[in-house]
Amino acid sequence: MxxxxxxxxxxxxxxxxxxxxxxxxxxxxxxxxxxxxxxxxxxxxxxxxxxxxxxxxxxxxxxxxxxxxxxxxxxxxxxxxxxxxxxxxxxxxxxxxxxxxxxxxxxxxxxxxxxxxxWHGPLDSLPQGRSLLLSHIPRNNLSPLAGIKSLSYVEGVLARLEARRSGADDALVCNMHGFLTGATSSNIFVMIDGKLLTPSEGDGILPGMARRTVLEEAKRIGIFVEERSLTSDSIAGADEVFLTNVVAGVVPVVSLFGSPVGLGVSGTVTGRLASAYWNRVVSELS
The missing domain is CATH 3.30.470.10 (Aminotransferase class 4, branched-chain amino acid transferase, N-terminal domain)
Incomplete structure (x- = not known):
């Protein structure tokens, strides 16, 4: 139709x-x-x-x-x-x-x-894990377009093309100062030494609805999240990594910069937050 x-x-x-x-x-x-x-x-x-x-x-x-x-x-x-x-x-x-x-x-x-x-609708299981590379294309955190959903997305398009041509699913993008802003169309969360971290809004991220929902649900179920500046080096040894996007929900990352994340499978915290996220979505769409 x-x-x-x-x-x-x-x-x-x-x-x-x-x-x-x-x-x-x-x-x-x-x-x-x-x-x-x-x-x-x-x-x-x-x-x-x-x-x-x-x-x-x-x-x-x-x-x-x-x-x-x-x-x-x-x-x-x-x-x-x-x-x-x-x-x-x-x-x-x-x-x-x-x-x-x-x-x-x-x-x-x-x-x-x-x-x-x-749309596929709310999910009852995690999607396939993604692989991420680091893009050489910076996101201008000083631009008035940082933090709004402007039609100008060509930098993200180029970063995604770059990743796909290198055999990865997506790319992480840094701002002009080398701090992570997220993937091309997703926010990022990382688990390091028992702490769940996500880039701060001050670094020029586009704060998505899924990110906001995960922050709310993490607080509700007792998972502390710290918003702070992150670099590619600081997350290279993360135990868990996942992306958030309102269409895809919570998406595990199993390969980062060519190396496995943790055991190379979705982690426990990722699974808990994915479940909490989709339960919230279902409750609001029912």
Whole structure:
């Protein structure tokens, strides 16, 4: 079945969807996005997604449509596509600009695109362990784009390509000072000498919804997590490593920089937090 896409007030089959070549999201990556997961018409942490979108819009001086209107369009998109479990991509750009270059034509209308795709839904077991290499491409923690979900993701694309071409699943990315910010589209947690650690927000990470949920659930079940600056050298001998992403959930890492993590299998803490995470997701989507 062809999915239905929302574009600027219209619901159209994905095969018929089109964007103006003058849209600044296309010409300049001048926009934002959120990726959400849903079961039926229930979305995981919708308010938090909208708050993050608004914060990003404030940074970029983009005037968002009313949040209520955006969410109405999201829920209608879910209804029209009728999937049991969905990934929802909400994209907002500065709009269609008849001018050229960087200057913004005053009072252009914001563009909104919503695409719904199939999601595997909450998991009852851990996914296959991943292998990570270290990317040579830095993430600019001094940029105003650090910490927001900008459309400009080409650095992540290059880092992922670099990893895949070297035989790994993904890459870890450092900031301009050599501190880890996470993988290309995931946050990272490491277990070292009985302590669970994750990079701090001040290092230019994009704090994801899954990361926030894991922090909350870890506190609830009595696992202390310390947010601090980490380097590739400091995590090389970690006992456990896992990634978090709202679509994939908690993903174990079994190989780091070409060496096994621990025994080369998912660890106990990773399993406990994955279970707690998915229980939380199920409770909010039921």
């Amino acid at each position: 062809t999915s239905i896409v929302y574009i600027n007030g219209r619901y159209v089959p994905e095969t018929d969807a089109s964007l103006s070549p003058l849209d600044r999201g296309f010409t300049l990556a001048d926009g934002l996005f959120e990726t959400m997961v849903a079961s039926g018409d229930r979305i995981f942490r919708p308010n938090d997604h909208m708050l993050r979108l608004q914060r990003g819009a404030d940074v970029l001086y983009i005037r968002l449509p009313p949040v209520e209107d955006l969410m109405d369009a999201v829920y209608e998109s879910l209804r029209r596509n009728g999937l049991s479990h969905s990934v929802v991509r909400l994209t907002v750009t500065r709009g269609i600009d008849p001018g050229r270059g960087l200057d913004v034509t005053p009072d252009i209308a914001t563009s909104v695109v919503i695409r719904v795709a199939t």
